[in-house]
Amino acid sequence: MTDGLTIRTYRSDDRAAVTALWRACGLVVPHNDPEADIARAAGQPNSDILLGLLADDGIAASVMVGHDGHRGWLYYVAVSPEARGRGHGRAMVAAAEDWLRARGIPKAQLMIRDTNAAVRDFYAGLGWNESPRIVMERWL
Template identity: 55%
Template sequence: MSVTIEAAQETDEAGVVALWQACGLTVPYNDPATDFRFARAGAASDVLVARAADGAVAGTVMVGHDGHRGWLYYLAAAPSRQGEGIGRLMVEAAEHWLRMRGIVKVQLLVRETNTRVVGFYQHLGFEVAPRTVMSKWLDGRD
């Protein structure tokens, strides 16, 4: 597999965003470049990358916490590298990042349009939690 996992650098933004788009993780109402910059700038969040030997970004995960629960976002493995275990490595790296900050529970959300990944997460020990997620746009969107 031969990847190293490290915190994303500012210069990784274009490659990371391109990977997220290639994996179908972006939506029109979230600017992925803004998400990348916001996570990197926060004390309680970061973007981790799996870097191939040639320097290319082969995988990503955005990780953060609210002081109580950890959250994973934008978990991706390059389409040409899926099935190599990069996704599992990214989850493990994010879990380590959270443990180092004293966070003992990690959660993630799966869009109803992306249910093909549920089995992957269940294989890694995640379970479906019976919850109702509620949201409200603060910028006037409906």
């Protein structure tokens, strides 16, 4: 528990609340299917979704975490607008980092959309560094 936040793993009955949180935080864009992302990540050997719950508000925060055996990745780091400024984002990132450490993954990464650059300072304050890389993609 951190500042009233209890962190646990995703359960199937959380789906509607989680997708609503991601939409409220602006994390869902037309080419993302949050339902498919949840189905691929929740409770898998190399990935999971961690949720931050507040006793009075239910699901207030999330992080999807996974790894490829070498690098860990964080996705859907979200804190509801009403619950921001109370350390919940920091707690969710720390929980994801702990999840990766427990699996022997030495490096964590995340990507920030250029339209969401304001969060850069948040991650820098947690000790994350920019990594000069070019990310390429191909839709399959």
